[in-house]
Structure formats: C-alpha cells, structure tokens
Amino acid sequence: MSKAFVPTAAKPGVITANDLREGHNVWMCEDGWTADPAQATLFEDEAIANLALLKAVGQSNIVVGPYLVEARRGPNGPEPTHFREAFRQRGPSNYFHGIQTAKQAEASNV
C-alpha cells in the first residue's frame, strides 16, 4: 500500500526499509541509513524522492524492501502519519523490545 505513495510539499515522505543483516528498521538519511527515524530525510518532491528510492533499491546489499511512506514535519524530525509506521518506529506494545530500547539507551546517554 505504502509503496505507491507520491510525496509532495503538502504531503512529504520518508524512505524506510529493513537492515539486510540484522533485520531492524532503518530510514534513509543524509549520509546513508539510520535506525533513528527522526534523522530521516524528508522528501517533498516526487522526482527527488523517486531518484532516492532508486538509489535505495540499488543498495540491496545493505537494506531490504525500501519504500516511500508519508511522514509529517515534526519539531524533532519527521513523524509518522499512520499507526503502522508509528509501530515500526516505536516497537511492539507487549514488550519493551526493539527500536524503543535503542531510543532509551540514547536518551540515558544524553
């Protein structure tokens, strides 16, 4: 569903995928891929986004299944607009596992 998303200035988007070796979620950022969705590049132009997506597809030795998905500009970086992406960014609700543990570790180091 998300793969057909076309970003515009009014409805920007991010590119996200899974890390090939580890499997965790990653987002395309200025200098590659990040596990922190707040660092993701926000695309507002269809052509630039599609070019970036092509680049992501070409990095299949690093990531799996890259796709464009809607995001909104938030005070600390891109934020999800759909609950599926919100869960991908937060981790499961039944255990404190996955991406949320990395966020907590980062917060405690600040």
Add this chain to the structure above:
Amino acid sequence: MFDVRPVETDYVRHRAAQFRAQVERRLDGSLTEDEFRPLRLMNGVYLQLHAYMLRIAIPYGTISPDQMRMLAHLAETYDKGYGHWTTRQNIQFNWPRLVDIPDMLDKLASVGMHAIQTSGNTIRNVTTDAFAGAAADEWMDPRPYAELLRSWSTDHAEFQFLPRKFKIAITGAARDRALVAAHDIGLRLIQKDGQTGFEVWVGGGLGRTPMLGKVIRDFLPEADLLAYIEAIISTYNLSGRRDNKYKARIKITVHERGLDVFKAEVEEEFLNRRRDFHGADREALAIFRDRFAAPAFRNAPVDGYEAERARNGAFRSWTDTNLHPHKVDGYASVIVTFKTPGETPGDASADQMRLLADLAERYGHADLRISHDQNVVLPHVHKSDLPAVYAALQGAGLATANAGLTSDIIACPGMDYCTLATARSIPIAQEIATHFKNNGLEDEIGKLNIRISGCINACGHHHLGHIGILGLDRAGVENYQITLGGDGYDIPAIGERAGAGFPYDQVVPAIDRLLRAYLEVRADASERFIDAYRRLGPAPFKAALYPEPAHA
C-alpha cells in the same frame, strides 16, 4: 517412550548447509532479494514489521524434551529469551538476525528439527489433536498417519509450487479438536464394517473467504491414504487459480468448479496414482506405529491426588479446568496455558520451556505437545504426580486455571509483529483477559472461546471463535469487527459479523456488555455462551453490543 525425531537427519543437515550458502550469497551480492526471498521462505524465514522471523516446524505439535530444550537455547542465544506458539502447532522466533539463522538451523538439525515448508505454497505442518494418543474419546492415535503425511509431503517434488499454501489436519477422536472442517484437507479416522479408514474433507479454510470443508469421500480405506491425498492435491495443482492470489486456495477451486466435478477428477486421478504405490508407505506406517506406541503406563493409587484436591482449593480449581480426560485410568492430560491475564498469548520464556522439558521427563513419559490454541500439553501424567506438577508450574507462572475460559484467548501476533496485519491483536487479548480477571466474572462465565486476528488472513481463527475479533485499518485508525457464533469443535460454524466495528478503546467495554448480557439471558450456569447464542439467536447479543442511545 516414543521417539519423535525424524530419521532423515542427514537430509535436514544438508538443507541447513544449503541455506547457509544461500545466505552467504545474498550477503555478498550474488543473490538479489527477489532471488533470495523464495529461498528464505522455503526455510521459514520471514521479514516482519521489526525484524526477521523464523518459524520452526513442530510436526503435529509433538515435541520431545531435548527438542524443547533446544528451543530454549535458541530463544536465549539468538532471540530475546522467548518464543511464540502458533495456531498451527509451530513456534516462531520474532527477533533473529539473518546472519544467525544458519547457526540456528544447524542446531535445530542436531535434534532433528527444521523450518522446511513452514512457509511458501507447499504442504505445511500437518496438524492434529493435542491430546492424540491420550484422549479418552479417541479410538485411534492419528499420529502415525500424520507422520506418514509429513514424511511423504516433505520436499515432495510435485508439490513445491502449489497455487497456494496447503494445510492438512487429522483426528482420531470422537470430538474434533483438529478443526478438520477448516482445513484444505481434513481427515477423520473412522471404522466401517470393521475396516479402518478416513472420512475425507476438502476445501475448508478461513482467511478472507471463510468456508467449511465438504466431504469428498465418506470412507477411504487407510491403505489408500497417500494415493488419494496425492490425487486431490495434484488435481488442485492443475486446476487451482494461479491468476489471483486471493482465489488460489483449494476452497475456491472446489467452490467454483463444484464438488462433483472436482471429485470426479480426483477419483479418476486416484486410480492412476494408486498404481504407483507398491507398499513402501505401508512399511513406513508400520514403523511409525511402533514409534508412537503407547508408553508404559503405571498402575498406582490416586489417593494423594484426591487428598490434595480436598485440601487445596487453588489446586482443585486448576484440576477442574486444566485437565483433559485420559484413556488410561489414573492418568490425565495436563493443559499448561500460556494465557496468564496480562501476558502475551502463546509466548513462552526459555526458563518455562526448560521446566516443561524437565516435567515431561520426570512425570510425563517424555512427551510434550503444542496445541493449536497456543498452549502446551503434557499428555500423559499420572494423577498422583499432579500436585508436584502443579507446584512446579506455579513457580514458573504457568499454573493459571483458565483452560477453555474467557482469558484462554487465541491471538495472532497482529501489528505488533506481523507485516501483513492491519491492527494489533495482542494488547486486545491482554486487556480482555485482565478485565475479566479483575472483575471476577471469568468463573461465572464458564467455557468461552475468544479468538482474535489482526487481519483478514485470520491466523487467530477469529471466524471459529464463539466471539471472534478481527482488527482492521479503517481510514488510518485501528477498528475491530466482532463476529458471534463461530465454533471449531462441536458444531463447526463460521461466526457471523455482529455489526459495525469498534475503535480500539471500545472493544473491552463491548465484550463486557456482551458477556453481561449472556449472564442475564442464559438458561442456567451450564448453558455456555455458544449454546445460549444458538438457542436465542443473535438479537439479544447484538442489542448488548449496540445499545440504543439513552435519550434525556
């Protein structure tokens, strides 16, 4: 003692080595993801919402203590300390790294386990009654036939690229606990004129088009089992819809073409196929019968058990709900529920797995089963050992007396893990179970089967729940449809949708109103929810779910 370890360990090791080489080629860029994906799926490796997932086969839910300990080891070494029992009697690990999976498969192979055909359009794990070989109402143990089907279907060259996945269930008991009517092929062991055979069902399944199967053969002599199953699947292989994934299951083939047309082709093909079977299957079956021979049951007094029941109310309550009648006097099958209110249905920690392995060895003739309702069964426990088993389970948080009750909820992983999901399942299950624990109504409500799926694919079997809950995405918000009147056991039935869906935070209040209405309208305490629903129809229950707005 039986031996569940498959004999083809060398083959399993070979497959693990093959997958290791495939992973290496994927990592070094020799294989693209499009090339690698079908290879990893053939070995049970999915890419889910947060991570890879490895689904490991537990043939017909039967597992030995050393295999269970290996699962515990994998949970601790490569996952986050736990595994998840699935509704098809398998186990899933939610967090493995791709680079670790070859090591996991090697270790599984060392105990005769694997992940072959736990995904893909192949014949999946053959499932059966979790009380097989033990149940008082069983007249023949179906596991030798299940093992025959497993060994025949594993790597069956003709059936590696079926139109869609294919699921077979088999039962040998009076009460169908294997859900034969909800499988692509369902088999009921029966006897006719002194001869053993099968009533063969075809075309059942849940998912987006739920259908109960139809009987394609009233009586199939047992000697013809593989030839007939092969005839059904080869007929489907040619005539199944490959043009549309959503119409590719055999249930649609049978429905669209008609049972009579399909059956005629199967019967013709059966005559051809039968010529190819020269007795090797009969020899294999004889070996499997030996492998599944009943353990050496002991004859001992049960006075201690009765005394403990009289003395300890909690133990009595647990024995009232969590035991299943055994065919041998003095024995019972123990249902260890992984449904403690507030916990994730079907999740087992490594320590819990090890405890179960120890208990099975010490008290349970070294036999363990994974049930389709995401619990574990110790099929053969002498009643004199039950106080000790109960005490050990209590220490591991596994002695909840709720088998078959409101909190014994079947739930798929939902959007907390699954990439196909449209809404979450687990927290809904947790909240319902906690709610009815806290309000103290669970015992009063009695037997109830709630099942939750996080998408239309129905891994939580919501259609077969007395109360079914289906999580959907409605305009970007989680929304839950409720179905009523489903049954997977006594009178197989697909539940009917009650009405409009509920937002996430309204599901528990809706179920609360529904069950309080049931308590009001039931004839007496012995009338289960499903019985009251059948007697009264949906009206009083819909009225409870959708009350008229109060007017000032």
